[in-house]
Amino acid sequence: MGAISRHESAEGGERMWEILGDGGQWIVSLAVLLVAAGAAIVVHAVLVRVLVTLAGRTTSRVDDLLIRYLRRPLRWVLIVTALHLAAEPINIPAGLDNLARHIFGILLIVVVAWLLIRAAYVLGEIILLNYQVSAADNLRARTIATQIGVLRRIAVAAIITVALATVLMTFDRVRQLGTAMLASAGIAGIVLGFAAQKTLGNLIAGLQIAFTQPLRIDDVVIVEGEWGRIEEITLTYVVVKIWDLRRLIVPITYFVEHPFQNWTRVTADLLGTVFLYVDYTVPIDAVRAELKRVLEGTALWDRKVGQLQVTNASDRTVELRALMSAPDAGTAWDLRCHVREKLIQFIQREYPYALPRLRTQFEEFQNRSSDDA
Numbered sequence: 001m002g003a004i005s006r007h008e009s010a011e012g013g014e015r016m017w018e019i020l021g022d023g024g025q026w027i028v029s030l031a032v033l034l035v036a037a038g039a040a041i042v043v044h045a046v047l048v049r050v051l052v053t054l055a056g057r058t059t060s061r062v063d064d065l066l067i068r069y070l071r072r073p074l075r076w077v078l079i080v081t082a083l084h085l086a087a088e089p090i091n092i093p094a095g096l097d098n099l100a101r102h103i104f105g106i107l108l109i110v111v112v113a114w115l116l117i118r119a120a121y122v123l124g125e126i127i128l129l130n131y132q133v134s135a136a137d138n139l140r141a142r143t144i145a146t147q148i149g150v151l152r153r154i155a156v157a158a159i160i161t162v163a164l165a166t167v168l169m170t171f172d173r174v175r176q177l178g179t180a181m182l183a184s185a186g187i188a189g190i191v192l193g194f195a196a197q198k199t200l201g202n203l204i205a206g207l208q209i210a211f212t213q214p215l216r217i218d219d220v221v222i223v224e225g226e227w228g229r230i231e232e233i234t235l236t237y238v239v240v241k242i243w244d245l246r247r248l249i250v251p252i253t254y255f256v257e258h259p260f261q262n263w264t265r266v267t268a269d270l271l272g273t274v275f276l277y278v279d280y281t282v283p284i285d286a287v288r289a290e291l292k293r294v295l296e297g298t299a300l301w302d303r304k305v306g307q308l309q310v311t312n313a314s315d316r317t318v319e320l321r322a323l324m325s326a327p328d329a330g331t332a333w334d335l336r337c338h339v340r341e342k343l344i345q346f347i348q349r350e351y352p353y354a355l356p357r358l359r360t361q362f363e364e365f366q367n368r369s370s371d372d373a
Helices: 002-056 062-087 097-128 139-168 172-183 185-195 197-212 284-296 329-350 363-372
Strands: 220-223 226-233 237-242 247-251 270-278 306-313 318-326
Touching: 002 062, 062 097, 097 139, 139 197, 139 226, 226 247, 270 329, 284 306, 284 318, 284 329, 318 329
Parallel strands: none
Antiparallel strands: 220 226, 226 237, 237 247, 270 318, 306 318
């Protein structure tokens, strides 16, 4: 009896499709697909609401990152999966069945690749939770951030490449073309090697920078005579944020092939200098005492190095060098400007005669004038 009932049900379904005709089949198929997509959206919304509620009850930021990065690609994974499952039992019009299956397959590959890319981002963010670049002692954090940034870009490039290759391989003509190319692998390999020389060079340079760490995110560097901080490191270029907010775009291979200054390679602390050119009559001990007073009166000084030395003497002036230390390059610049200003004001106020001057003597001229008379 059960077999007879199923047979009658199938015959009833076929008679229904015959009654509806092609137009009716299109309407019913479209309605089924819309209902499946709507159901997937509702399931996604309920799932996200539950996850947000559960995440709000915890103090961990991991679940918040998972929801923020994966909610959108997960929605489209559910929609495409629901459409693919809904398309199986319905009677798609003749000639469109294979096309529909092909399209659903491509969409599924794309959304899964999107999900994997977002997963790579969330994995990097989870690792960086324990390393704050904004902290005072951020050397380890900048090291990890640089490595994560480069490796994440490599992972994204690999995912996109594999996804694109998978999509192309779903087409018979492209598959045949790939077989033909494999038959001439020797020539193709040589051509590909020359064509990808720059790309491979950038990739190798990026990996070298990520693991040997000649520079990191937020490092203070001098490149092409410009002072700035490393703002971004990609697989092909590095962005240096100049002190006046300009951006210097440098090919990543530059940092492997050319020398550059890295002021925060090991530590961020730095020595700063201030040069003063004064007359020989300057009281050096008084200026040295004033430097000590100025340094102790400012929070810019880290109290490690602070001294005044006579570093040169010319036929007109004496060169005084004030040497001081600061916790980082930005603070060192502000400290140098502060000390320079205060020392100049001190000499102007207390010892104006010690400012640089030009002396002229007329004794020899006067003697000759008296002899002529």
